Amino acid sequence: MPKTVIEKIIQSHTHDEVAPGKIVWMDLDIRSARDFGGPNVVKNYGREYGDEPVEDKTKTFFTFDLCVPACSLKYAENQQVCRDFSGKQGIKVFDVDQGIGSHVLIEEGLASAGTTVVGTDSHLNILGAVDCFGQGMGDVDITFAFKTGKTWFEVPETLRVDITGKSPPETTAKDLTLYILKQLGTKKAALKAVEFFGEGVRDLSLAGRITLCSMVTEMAGIIGFIPEAMPDSEYANSVSIDVSGLTPQIAAPSSPENVFAVSELKDTEIDSGFIGSCTNGRTEDFAAAARILKEHKVKEGVMLKVVPATRRVYRELLDQGILETLFSCGAIISNPGCGGCAEGHIGLTGEGEVQISTGNRNFAGKQGRGKTYLASPEVVAASCLAGRIIRPEDL
Amino acid sequence: MTETTISGRIWVLLDEKGHLIENIDTDQIFHNAHLHITDVNKMGEYTLGNLEGWKDFPQKSRPGDILVVGRNFGAGSSRQQAVDCFRSLQIGAILSPSFGAIYFRNAVNSGFPVLRGLQIPQLVDEGKLETGDEICLHFLSGEAQIINKNLSFPIIPMSDVQSEIYRAGGLYNYGKTWTQD
Structure with missing residues (x-):
C-alpha cells in the first residue's frame, strides 16, 4: 500500500520505520524562529550550548513578522537579541520589512515540495499548500533543531x-x-x-x-x-x-468552527474590518476585495485595515494599482506582517467593537476585547461598505 | 523532578454551568500580550489569565497541584509560555482527554507531565472526579487513582520518547545523552 503524503515526506528524512503512531527522529531542511519565540530560542541556546555553532547556518533563519517594526521597547530589544545572535552565528534574518515568515519561505523557494520545515509559528503547516512538511513548534523544539537539525515526530494518521x-x-x-x-x-x-x-x-x-x-x-x-x-x-x-x-460563509465569535452562511447573520452591524493574515494576505485576496471596493467608500465610522502578507505582495499591489483602490475607498494600509491577528501590530479591538476579519482565529480576547467574525476578503469588503454583514451580491 | 508516580490535589477546569471546558487555547492560558516575558519564574502570575472564571488560578493553586481539563487543551499557537507558566507555578501534571499537538510536544520537551485519559469527561460528569480530590498518577503503567474515593481509571502510559525525555529532565538533556551514542 503506497504511503500517504506525510508518510512519504517523513520517510525521505528518516532511517526509522514510518507508520502511523510511530515516533521517528527526522532531519529538517529548514528551521526558523520569529520575533516571538525567537528571543527564547536565543536564550535557551546560550544556556544549553553556549557559543557552539548551529548545525547548519544555511538552513537556519529568523523571520520577524509579529511586531514589525517594533512598537515597544520590549519587542525592539527582543528583535535585537535575535539580530545579535544571527550576526555571531552567520544566520540570515528576514527582518521587520519582509512580512509573514511562512509566506516569505514559500516566496524564497526555501519551503518547497518534499522538504521539511519547522518554526515558531503555529500556522507553519500552511506549507502543506506547496506539498512541504511544515510544523509550528515551541521554542524548546526550535532551539534543539537549531543545534541538531533534527526533531522527534509522531507519524500521524x-x-x-x-x-x-x-x-x-x-x-x-x-x-x-x-x-x-x-x-x-x-x-x-x-x-x-x-x-x-x-x-x-x-x-x-x-x-x-x-x-x-x-x-x-x-x-x-x-x-x-x-x-x-x-x-x-x-x-x-x-x-x-x-x-x-x-454560499458565502462566516465564522461567528468566539470559535473558528462556529460557522454560518453569511445570509444567516446578515445585517449584524460592524465597526471595523481587516483584510490580510497568513490565511488571506496574497495579492489575489486584495484584488478580490478591490473589485468590490472600487469607486466606493467604506461606510463612515467603519475602519478598514489592510495588511499585505509580504513585501513582495505589497509590491504587486502597488504595481497593479490595487493599493490606490484600497486607499481611495478609505482603507488604512499597513506594512506587511501578522497585524490583525497578533497583538503587537495593527488591529486590536476594544470592548464592544465588532470586527469582521479575513484572519483564521476569533477566540475570545485574541485580538482584544471586541468580537471578531471571520470571512472572505469579498465579504469583508462588502460589509465595510454597508457597515453591516452582507454578501457581496446583496450590496 | 523525575518521579514517574506523582500525587496531588486536583483542579477540574469547569465553566460556570459546571461543564469541563473544551478547546482552551493558548491565548486563554497565556495571553499574547505577555509573550515578551522570557523568564519562567515571571510567567506563573499570568497563567489562565484570559480564561473566564479561572483568572485567579495563580493565587489559588499550590505547588504539586494537578489540573484536569477538557479535550483539545492548548489549541492554537506554538508558544512555550503556555506550558512554562504551569511549570512556573510548580503544577505537577495536566490530565486531559486530548491536547493540541504542538502543546503536547512542548510539554513533553519541557519534561512537564501531560497525560491523556479518555474517561475523564465521563468521570467529571458523574461527579467522580472533582476539584479538591487527591489523585495519584502512574505515568508508566497508565493507572490513575482517586485516593479519597478509592477509585481508579486508566490513562494512556507515556510513550518511550515521552518518558525518556521526561526522565532526562527535558529535551536538551535527553539530546545530550543521545548525541553521545
Whole structure:
C-alpha cells in the first residue's frame, strides 16, 4: 500500500520505520524562529550550548513578522537579541520589512515540495499548500533543531477528505475552507494529517491552497495537503463533503468552527474590518476585495485595515494599482506582517467593537476585547461598505 | 523532578454551568500580550489569565497541584509560555482527554507531565472526579487513582520518547545523552 503524503515526506528524512503512531527522529531542511519565540530560542541556546555553532547556518533563519517594526521597547530589544545572535552565528534574518515568515519561505523557494520545515509559528503547516512538511513548534523544539537539525515526530494518521460537487462561482477559497471547518469541527481531523481530494480543491490557486491549508490548524489537524494524484493510500478515516450548494460563509465569535452562511447573520452591524493574515494576505485576496471596493467608500465610522502578507505582495499591489483602490475607498494600509491577528501590530479591538476579519482565529480576547467574525476578503469588503454583514451580491 | 508516580490535589477546569471546558487555547492560558516575558519564574502570575472564571488560578493553586481539563487543551499557537507558566507555578501534571499537538510536544520537551485519559469527561460528569480530590498518577503503567474515593481509571502510559525525555529532565538533556551514542 503506497504511503500517504506525510508518510512519504517523513520517510525521505528518516532511517526509522514510518507508520502511523510511530515516533521517528527526522532531519529538517529548514528551521526558523520569529520575533516571538525567537528571543527564547536565543536564550535557551546560550544556556544549553553556549557559543557552539548551529548545525547548519544555511538552513537556519529568523523571520520577524509579529511586531514589525517594533512598537515597544520590549519587542525592539527582543528583535535585537535575535539580530545579535544571527550576526555571531552567520544566520540570515528576514527582518521587520519582509512580512509573514511562512509566506516569505514559500516566496524564497526555501519551503518547497518534499522538504521539511519547522518554526515558531503555529500556522507553519500552511506549507502543506506547496506539498512541504511544515510544523509550528515551541521554542524548546526550535532551539534543539537549531543545534541538531533534527526533531522527534509522531507519524500521524491521515484523514481523507473528498470534496464533491463544484462550488458556485460566487464563492471563494475562504468560503470553502470555513464550510469544511464547519463539517470537520475540531474533532474529525484532530491530530491527523489531512489529504483533500476533488476538483473543488485541485483547481485552487496557490493563494486558495494557502487559505485552506492554513486553517487545518483550526481543525486541530497536523497539516493539510492537496495531492495531484488520486487517493491510493491507506487512510485512517474518510469524509465526503458536498460543496455544490456552497454560499458565502462566516465564522461567528468566539470559535473558528462556529460557522454560518453569511445570509444567516446578515445585517449584524460592524465597526471595523481587516483584510490580510497568513490565511488571506496574497495579492489575489486584495484584488478580490478591490473589485468590490472600487469607486466606493467604506461606510463612515467603519475602519478598514489592510495588511499585505509580504513585501513582495505589497509590491504587486502597488504595481497593479490595487493599493490606490484600497486607499481611495478609505482603507488604512499597513506594512506587511501578522497585524490583525497578533497583538503587537495593527488591529486590536476594544470592548464592544465588532470586527469582521479575513484572519483564521476569533477566540475570545485574541485580538482584544471586541468580537471578531471571520470571512472572505469579498465579504469583508462588502460589509465595510454597508457597515453591516452582507454578501457581496446583496450590496 | 523525575518521579514517574506523582500525587496531588486536583483542579477540574469547569465553566460556570459546571461543564469541563473544551478547546482552551493558548491565548486563554497565556495571553499574547505577555509573550515578551522570557523568564519562567515571571510567567506563573499570568497563567489562565484570559480564561473566564479561572483568572485567579495563580493565587489559588499550590505547588504539586494537578489540573484536569477538557479535550483539545492548548489549541492554537506554538508558544512555550503556555506550558512554562504551569511549570512556573510548580503544577505537577495536566490530565486531559486530548491536547493540541504542538502543546503536547512542548510539554513533553519541557519534561512537564501531560497525560491523556479518555474517561475523564465521563468521570467529571458523574461527579467522580472533582476539584479538591487527591489523585495519584502512574505515568508508566497508565493507572490513575482517586485516593479519597478509592477509585481508579486508566490513562494512556507515556510513550518511550515521552518518558525518556521526561526522565532526562527535558529535551536538551535527553539530546545530550543521545548525541553521545
